Amino acid sequence: MExxxxxxxxxxxxxxxxxxxxxxxxxKTSYHCEICSRSFTQKGNLTTHRRIHTGEKPYDCGxxxxxxxxxxxxxTHRRIHTGEKQYYCDxxxxxxxxxxxxxxxxxxxxxxKPYQCDxxxxxxxxxxxxxxxxxxHTGEKPYxxxxxxxxxxxxxxxxxHKRIHTGEKPYRCDxxxxxxxVGSTLINTNVFIQARNHxxxxxxxxxxxxVVP
Numbered sequence: 001m002e003x004x005x006x007x008x009x010x011x012x013x014x015x016x017x018x019x020x021x022x023x024x025x026x027x028k029t030s031y032h033c034e035i036c037s038r039s040f041t042q043k044g045n046l047t048t049h050r051r052i053h054t055g056e057k058p059y060d061c062g063x064x065x066x067x068x069x070x071x072x073x074x075x076t077h078r079r080i081h082t083g084e085k086q087y088y089c090d091x092x093x094x095x096x097x098x099x100x101x102x103x104x105x106x107x108x109x110x111x112x113k114p115y116q117c118d119x120x121x122x123x124x125x126x127x128x129x130x131x132x133x134x135x136x137h138t139g140e141k142p143y144x145x146x147x148x149x150x151x152x153x154x155x156x157x158x159x160x161h162k163r164i165h166t167g168e169k170p171y172r173c174d175x176x177x178x179x180x181x182v183g184s185t186l187i188n189t190n191v192f193i194q195a196r197n198h199x200x201x202x203x204x205x206x207x208x209x210x211v212v213p
């Protein structure tokens with residue numbers, strides 16, 4: 001009986017020593033941000049995180065010159081220029097350049113709007129859309145242009161606004177070749193061109209219909 005108790009004690013002591021060693025190993029492999037004290041298990045993640053504080057953007061787009069703090073952000077951005085859309089909706093077949101855009105799109109099929117404003121009751125598909133909407137109640141405009149100082153309630157509007165200063169026009173029409181700074185302008189232009197072409201064809205057809213004896 002005493003032999004079993006001794007074995008249990010030895011086993012407990014061994015496990016305790018191993019646990020302490022593991023804790024020390026975790027401490028050794030923890031990387032702390034000296035600015036905000038946030039911790040990371042990998043040094044690369046800490047390096048990427050620090051760019052939030054420093055504003056460093058080492059990844060440049062070779063087409064338009066726009067810079068990014070993470071390589072994955074640059075890869076995603078390049079799809080604007082290449083037109084690559086690798087994420088497909090299995091319901092309607094529409095394609096997207098980013099997975100989060102696909103997830104949001106699918107909500108249009110389900111009509112699900114899980115995020116509701118507690119002030120006016122309006123519902124949204126995305127939480128970020130709800131957060132942006134709430135600024136209409138508070139009047140908050142947290143996104144500032146570092147060129148002219150103008151403020152905006154959402155980041156996307158700021159991004160579009162900055163193209164006035166940079167001259168960036170990432171949306172190119174594959175029909176006429178013209179480029180635009182806003183995606184909706186490209187869509188409206190394509191609709192106009194297609195409508196105009198349709199009207200031209202219809203006018204010609206009507207002309208021949210009129211002259212046929």
